[in-house]
Each structure stands twice: as structure tokens, then as C-alpha cells.
Amino acid sequence: MPGDWDSELDSTWEDEEKCAPRRKRRHVWGSPKADLCNYRRGYPDKVEPGSKEMPNLQFYQNKRPFRPGGEYIDTLLSDWTEDYVRLEENHSYIQWLFPLREKGVNPQAVPLTLHEIKAMKADDNVRRRFCEAYRLMLGFYGIELSNEKTGEVVRTTKYWERFNNLNRHRHNNLRITRILKCLGELGYEHFQAPLVQFFLEETLVNEELPNVRRSALDYFMFTVKDRKKRRELVLYAWKHFPDKAGFIWGPRDILSRRAARSSENHVSMDKVKVSNGNLGRQRAGEHGVESEKGGERVKAHKDKKRSWRDLLCMAGEKAHSHKPKHNRNK
Numbered sequence: 001m002p003g004d005w006d007s008e009l010d011s012t013w014e015d016e017e018k019c020a021p022r023r024k025r026r027h028v029w030g031s032p033k034a035d036l037c038n039y040r041r042g043y044p045d046k047v048e049p050g051s052k053e054m055p056n057l058q059f060y061q062n063k064r065p066f067r068p069g070g071e072y073i074d075t076l077l078s079d080w081t082e083d084y085v086r087l088e089e090n091h092s093y094i095q096w097l098f099p100l101r102e103k104g105v106n107p108q109a110v111p112l113t114l115h116e117i118k119a120m121k122a123d124d125n126v127r128r129r130f131c132e133a134y135r136l137m138l139g140f141y142g143i144e145l146s147n148e149k150t151g152e153v154v155r156t157t158k159y160w161e162r163f164n165n166l167n168r169h170r171h172n173n174l175r176i177t178r179i180l181k182c183l184g185e186l187g188y189e190h191f192q193a194p195l196v197q198f199f200l201e202e203t204l205v206n207e208e209l210p211n212v213r214r215s216a217l218d219y220f221m222f223t224v225k226d227r228k229k230r231r232e233l234v235l236y237a238w239k240h241f242p243d244k245a246g247f248i249w250g251p252r253d254i255l256s257r258r259a260a261r262s263s264e265n266h267v268s269m270d271k272v273k274v275s276n277g278n279l280g281r282q283r284a285g286e287h288g289v290e291s292e293k294g295g296e297r298v299k300a301h302k303d304k305k306r307s308w309r310d311l312l313c314m315a316g317e318k319a320h321s322h323k324p325k326h327n328r329n330k
Contacts, residue, residue: 010222011040012230013251035102036222039181043101054116056099060126066096067108073097077132087140088165094175097133098182112185121187130186137179141166143198151191153198163208173215180223193229196220200233204240217249235259 010033038044058064062074070092071079080086095109103111120126135145138153142162146154156162166172176199183191199220203213217237224230238255239262241247247255 010037010250012222012227012234013254032218033222036219039100039102039184039223040225046101048113048115052115053110054113054119055110056096056112057116057119057123057126059096060120060129061123062129066093068092068106070096073129073133077129077136081136082139084140084162084165087137088169091171094178097137098175098179100178100181100185104178117185127187130188134179134183134188134191137175141172141176143195151188151194153194163202167209167211170211170215173212173219177215177219177223180220184223184225189225192224193226193233196224196233197236200237200240204237221249235262 055064059066059073062072065072066076070076076093076097092106092108095104095106099109099112099116101112101114120130131145131148138145139156140162142156142159143153144156146152176195180192180195183189183195196216199209199212199216202208203210203216221230221233221237224233234250235255235258237249238244238247238252239259244252244256
């Protein structure tokens with residue numbers, strides 16, 4: 001995404017920019033910025049085809065193979081797992097495995113339609129296979145889905161080997177963009193942000209995958225449909241981007257203010273934690289003092305009871321010693 005941040009093609013900060021004057025210019029659809037904007041808005045000008053055929057649904061129902069020269073999905077999911085050479089070198093399967101509502105480079109892959117999306121979301125077996133396909137590709141990139149409910153992902157044990165492959169073969173950046181967009185189409189929007197977060201952390205914080213970093217910033221972030229989560233991702237990128245003056249993926253003034261507020265909130269929370277900790281220790285100390293006092297009271301009470309028992313015993317012994325003896329011979 002060369003050039004400065006463009007508010008017309010990025011709805012991430014729409015409400016905060018509503019008072020700012022907007023430039024009057026013609027959109028150039030076909031540019032990466034415009035295509036991502038069009039995707040997030042659900043292709044508002046797209047006309048659905050009149051055909052009722054659903055090849056993508058049939059592929060995920062294991063009723064047809066991917067084309068050209070492909071496999072049925074159940075075979076792909078069972079035989080291609082960890083077959084990293086085939087996953088890298090074959091370029092026909094990816095558009096069938098992660099279909100979109102736009103054309104790709106495979107002329108035999110058919111764009112996804114709205115009625116296909118509805119049918120695929122309603123089919124439990126399709127959803128199961130889709131999650132398996134997602135796990136398959138994550139493994140290919142050295143990533144593992146650790147929580148299916150939240151979408152959280154982590155490195156695999158073999159991540160270093162897979163990271164090297166991902167860094168060498170840049171066409172995988174296009175594949176990842178496709179995967180992220182497909183997640184948003186088929187009801188897995190909650191998977192988008194965790195995967196993008198993973199790549200931002202690896203590239204900006206851990207300084208891994210240098211050939212993925214630009215795609216993570218240009219494309220991956222802006223596939224996320226949830227605007228709140230997209231804002232959080234852009235803010236995270238801003239915080240960890242080394243050259244703030246060169247940051248073009250959001251309004252620098254807004255991001256700077258938000259980062260400052262975030263830091264202030266963290267400081268306030270730390271102060272609250274320290275204050276609560278001190279209060280807890282103070283209460284614990286007071287409780288200890290009270291415990292000591294309580295112990296002393298109990299001890300005094302026991303001593304008092306013991307003294308009364310001793311006095312009674314002494315009195316009994318004294319009475320016994322003065323009791324007259326009986327004279328048996330009397």
C-alpha cells in the first residue's frame with residue numbers, strides 16, 4: 001500500500017475522521033486498498049450470477065475434486081498433511097480450499113456466491129472440513145490453532161523450518177491474505193484477528209519473517225472485518241513500528257493519542273495494583289495483630305480457668321486432710 005494513509009479507503013477510523021475534510025477524488029477499484037475496502041463492505045456493487053450451481057459447496061461436501069487435476073477434499077486433508085513439498089508446489093488447490101467472492105488466477109476455480117456461503121455455513125460436515133483445512137495450512141506455515149473458540153494460534157514445534165520456507169516463497173503472502181478473507185466470508189471472523197496478531201508479533205516484535213512484514217501491514221490487518229479489532233491491531237502495529245514518521249497504515253495523530261491514553265491506563269492500573277497490594281498487606285498485618293490479641297485473650301481465659309480449677313483442687317485436698325478418721329476399734 002504505497003503512499004500515505006487514505007481515509008477514503010479505510011473505514012477503521014471512520015467515526016473519528018467524520019469531521020475532517022475529505023478529498024474529492026475518484027476511486028481506482030483494482031488497487032489493493034480499494035479491493036480490501038470492497039471486501040470488508042461485502043462487495044456492494046457485485047451482481048450475483050444467475051446460475052444455481054454450487055461447485056464450492058460440492059467440493060467441501062466431497063462430491064467433486066478441485067480443478068485442474070485435483071483431489072477430493074477428504075483425500076487432500078488425509079494425504080497432504082505435512083506433505084509440505086506438494087502444498088508448496090501445487091497452485092490449484094488453494095482457491096478451492098479457501099474460495100472468495102472474487103476471481104483468482106485459477107480459471108477453473110469458481111468464485112463463491114452468497115447462496116453457497118449460506119449453504120456452507122449450515123452444513124456441519126462442511127464446517128468440520130473447513131476447520132481441518134485451516135489447521136492444515138496453519139501447520140504448513142509453522143502455526144497451530146490452540147483454541148478453536150477464540151481463534152488463538154501459536155508456533156508449532158517445527159516452526160523454524162516452516163518460517164524459513166514462508167520467508168523464501170513470497171507467494172504464500174497472497175495465500176495467507178486469501179485465507180484471512182475466506183475466514184471472514186464463511187463465518188470465522190473471530191479467527192482473523194488472532195492470526196494477524198500472530199504475524200504482527202512475529203514480524204515487528206520478534207523480528208522474524210522479514211519478507212512477510214510488509215504484507216502483514218498492507219494486507220493482513222485490513223482483511224479483519226471487525227472494526228474494533230482492526231483498530232486494536234493497527235494500534236499494536238503503531239506501538240511496535242520503529243519509524244513512527246513512516247507509519248502509513250493509520251492516522252498518526254489519532255494513534256499517538258490512543259497510545260498515550262493506553263500507557264496512562266496501564267500506569268493507573270499498576271498504581272491500583274500497588275495500592276491494593278499495600279492495603280492487603282496492611283489488612284493482613286492488622287489481622288495478625290488481632291490474632292495475637294485474640295490469642296492472648298484465649299490464653300488469659302484458659303489461665304483463669306486453670307487457676308480456678310487449681311484453687312478448687314487445693315480446697316478439696318485441704319478439706320480431705322481435716323476430715324476426722326474413724327476408729328474401727330471403737
